Amino acid sequence: MEKKYWQSFGELNQSESFQQKAENEFQEQLLPLEDLDDKGLLDAKSPRRDFLKYLGFSTAAATLAASCEMPVRKVVPYLKKPESLIPGVANYYASTYINEGDVLPVIVKQRDGRPIKIEGNDKSTITGGGTSARAQASVLDLYDTTRLRYPTQNDGKDFKEIPTFDQLDKAIGEKLAGKPVVLLTSTLNSPSTTQIITEFLAKYPGSRHVQYDAISYSGMLLANEACYGKKAIPSYHFDNAKIIVSIGADFLGTWLSPVEFAHQYSTNRKVSAEKPQMSRHIHFESNLSLTGSNADDRILHKPSEKAAVALNILAKLGGSVTAPALSGKELNDGVKLAVDQLNAHKGEALVVCGSNDVNLQVIVNAINELIGANGKTINWAVTSNYRQGVDADINTLINDMNSGAASAVLIYGANPVYTYYDSKKFADALKKVPVSISFNATMDETTELCKYSVPAHHWLESWGDAEPKTGYYSLMQPTINPLFKTRAFQASLLKWSGSAVEYDVYFRDFWTKKLTTTEAYFQALQEGVIEPAPAVAAATYNNAPLADAVAKASAAKAGKYELVIYQKVSMGSGNQANNPWLQELPDPISKVTWDNYAMISPAMAKAILGKDVLGSQRDGDRYEVTPEKPVITIKANGKEISLPALIIPGIHPDVVAIAVGYGRQSANKEKTKENIGMSANGAGLNAYPFVSFDGTSLRYSAVADISKTDNVYALAQTQVHGSSESRPVIYETSLAKFAKDPKQVLEEATHEREMLTAASNGEDFRKDATIYPDYVKPGAKWGMSIDLNTCTGCSACVVACTAENNVSVVGKTQVIRAHEMHWLRIDRYFTGDISNPDVVFQPMMCQHCDNAPCENVCPVAATNHSSEGLNQMTYNRCIGTRYCANNCPFKVRRFNWLDYNGSDSFPDNQDPLIGVDLDEVTTQMNDDLTRMVLNPDVTVRSRGVIEKCSFCVQRLQENKLIAKKAEDPSLIRNVKTACMQACPTHAISFGNVNDKESDVYKIRNIEQKDRTFYVLEQLHVLPNVSYLAKVKNTDRHVSNEKEEGGEHEEGKKEAHAEAAKEHA
């Protein structure tokens, strides 16, 4: 079989151990009883006597527990029931997720007074109702046990509680009196807060407000100030761009406003036979980013060549600059391709750059001027307010703190002791400040050095507002009473500026005045967003700074090896590092959980580690089969850290990439768990120290020195779990071929289907190519369609699914054992050129097969089929044989190895088995506070049962009930699964396929007939999830196309496979 799509080197090489591993999916040697005995009875892993002991114990325990009296349960109704609340019915409130300048308008689902789920707000034209993984996970932050519970004062040794806010206000009022105050925050784009800050600063003459972003965009701000006279970031319109050239901007993953951009981007990526048009995305980068893996053409360069790439594009477009020569044919060809495409689409093209170098951004501005982007794809009428920090300000502040000029510092939403590259310098300066107050919610690295801690509310407990883009407002309203004795940041500022007004009153008055009437204010609160009529305008461009920028940018320092600091989709800057959902979310590219690592290319692995993972099967297996990865030491900017090396194809051969957001640590390392949290504790190492300051702005790449060590470190990687054993699961073609013959992409699948039908002398594949009868689905039949073209792999759906369905977090050691519980995973496949492969993401969940292989093998019928096409999993019937998981071709069934959520009635069932060290986070959800996040409509699964995607059956049932009550069947068209709701690109459609008006029926049978395929259809399992084949807008050969004469790489792979066979 051809191996065109591969997830691991073993699969690529078809090595022996890969095949063994694929067969042994449960990895029995890693089972909890492994250490009990060397030989034992019949060489069993667990000795017979132990087995009997367990048997005896469990029988006795069951008898005892069962014969006990039924417990008396109490039911306590309200004393006075709030009018808007009906116990058991969820309320939905529009609010806004705000985190370090990121703004997402959301709807909060609140059940019985507890927020339990975040959904996107469809009313926002910015996000189109999409969300991000971090926004989805932020509801768990509300119930974080490490949140500070009351205001405290640092007496030099310890933080002591201040009993009342009055005492606090008095103490702080005295300390602040007459002093100039510095307010240090992350970017704040809240209009009411800005006004409060202005009033507050006026009260303390000489005060100022410093905005500091963990990941800086000050290069863009300053470049725009130079070129356009505005220290701001414009709005980008990826939806208006037919050609998108990105120079290292991860705009679908982490750059500026990824949900907004993904939403825009996807509108031009929806292809159908009717409309075979889509945007073309050319991506220049050094590491493999989420955006890069979605690009049509991806070109690799060294970080030091970034300016050269931009200059070459500028020069070739006709800019009067001299460009340095570029290394390598591929890079030169790539630049030529980009220039040709940009030239052909002037006014419909956009170039973005992820660099924080002012000069480089000036050059990019010049490029955008030449291609006519200003006023078309770049909108200066509406500026983006997501990031406003300028790097020089924080350095000035450090000097002021050291010199004593800044005698009072108030810190809100920023954690510079962790995120600033010279942490010690900031920490030392902060210690000198007489009055330092932190409003941060946890005892983070910065707060523990402050004199006072006045924790602010979580955003779900607060009033607030945001202006993510000029004129676009999004309001925030509390969805729960504050859990702890915390106070809004704004309320503290109001108090300390002598105002008697509470923040909620201030907020109401502010917006009532702004919107003129109370009705308008309530309306705005209800809808969540206030948006103006869309306007697009250009800004006057000033070419003067270009010459200087070109001169400076050309002088980038290059080295043999270079380092790139990047952000992960899950972790961002690291302020949500204690969120177990995010820690356990596999990175879309590397599929690693709970850690950061040094991402290197196979070529670098060969050079430094001496491991040829592509060429030598033995090396590939040694590297890949065990979770322990070799550790390498990276030295740059005078700092060094040692991290496990993760070999990922598609990174520049001379580049090592490290993610920030990990390695959170208290000053006293022992206290990290208590102060920052058990999930963040021990997860990865801090990469911020590698950031450097070039005199104007922070730089996120450097020349590096890399050396091998003898150590190894285990990484919990999920991708090689649950392999489809190289069966064809992806179909892909190029736009040109698709336009010519839309049927061709699925030719292979169609042919296979016809063969199978013909073999049974039948006509209908569904009915005739099987010995099973076809059961009718008389009412609704649920189906899902996923567009591989618009799925960017951003993983918002995975976290949404976790939140909706009470999916457990298992912890790092359990992930290594392949015990992760995600109902929805995103499979990453590499394909094509091994040194610069294409990447395909495929969301994979239970396919709800109508001929489900799992159903036939269950000895207790715990999994069976419903008349609505659902593959039903009944937990209370499951006895845990795992035959179903074994027989599932998609490997989507998960087994509860432990009691992750504290759901069992036997308390002793919680104790780990002999010989197993559990991570603390494994049983984290047993905590009462954390358990408040659980969805009460979904059973919390106990130990020993299988679980899997249910198509959010609780939502289906709820929607059906609404439709039945209203006696209107069309209402079930409103049903949205959690993954579908979260998706910023609307890649997922769901509905009743028996309903000819439903989206999914239309997609499968009318709009996307030519691209619809079912995974492993030839097995005749009849999945209810269909996928739309991927279409790439490129001139290159796309893997699944039929083409005479395979490429060189293809031939090489064949050779590997043959070698593998011989070896076997």
Add this chain to the structure above:
Amino acid sequence: MSRYRKILKAAFASLLLVALVSFSNNVLAADGEALFKANCASCHKPDEDATGPMLKGARKREPSPDWVYKWVYNTNAMVETDPYAKALKAKYGSVMSSQNQLKKDEITAILDWADNYVPPVKNPAGGGGEPATDNSLLFGILTLILALVAFILLQVNSSLRKLSDEKEGVLRSEPVPFYRNKAYLMTAVIALFCFGGYKTINAAIGLGRMKNYQPEQPIYYSHKVHAGTNQINCLYCHSGAQDSKFSNIPSVNVCMNCHKGIKDYKGEDKLVREDGSPVNGTAEIQKLYAYAGWNPDTKTYDKPGTPIEWVKIHNLPDHVYFNHSQHIKVGKQQCQTCHGPIQEMGEVKQFAELSMGWCINCHRETKVDFYNKETGAGNKFYSIYEKFHNDIKNGKMDSVTVEKIGGTECQKCHY
């Protein structure tokens, strides 16, 4: 136990009789009664003062016969201006909210009905009827006697044979006594095994089931008084049942809607616990005041209240999803279907088994309000079941049960 059932049956019958008699009186009065129950019964009584004044003769007491029509629609305005309204407020502590949903002729109907109201004749409960006999004991004794006779006969038989053998001089081994006879022992063991197994399995099936569970509650709250005698609609207190999966236990403020005015228990129903001990209704109302923090003398909430911790009677396991509104609104079931004759219960007891078999049985038998495309009758939601519609048309089936639309599938209740 069975005696109570008899009483219930008799009470049911008498209620039915009364209902039939009063129904046949005249249609208008029946309308008035229905309207009264739906709109007024939670605070008013026809023939005595409750939270609000009695309705009988209201029009005569009031300043003018048409005063009441103004009053029903404008309570808030009139309570400030109208002297009679002020007097009402002074007497009852609060006034009702405007009832704008009532039409003028409906108000007339209610008041006419109240004026002609005659309290139902109380039938002495449980008149006549044989006490139920349980024959199983008789059968058991009979079986035992027969078994004993059979045993004696067998013994006699063996003795006789022994005698005849001796007579004929046939040598036989000494017979084993019956308690060492292996056949007897085996029979006994098998019988014991079957009996024990049957008992064990039945006990195991019954584990966790709490039919007839009737715990003592913090307040003796009689459904018989509220829902039975005073005819308060179930949904007035358990309003969640029509909107939510839970039929909520009412919050204390809902109790106080009426009990601000009703300080004493003066009803004719005797309040007794299951063990027969009498309950002082007025004292129980005082307990409610203590929870609510209400001072009946000053008619103010002068103490902080505490919620009431009721003992939960109907418990479903966590892995069962049950939705009240589905059954009440869509399935149009009566509360009594699952909760039994709740209007006859002093303290509530669990009526149904609440076992899965019990649920499934009902789902197999109950018909859904299936949509008829021709007549437009039924719940339009079911129009998506094209196949059943055709089957009914072609005479293949005559009705659609809950089971047919998937009501017995696992994931309708377990997810």
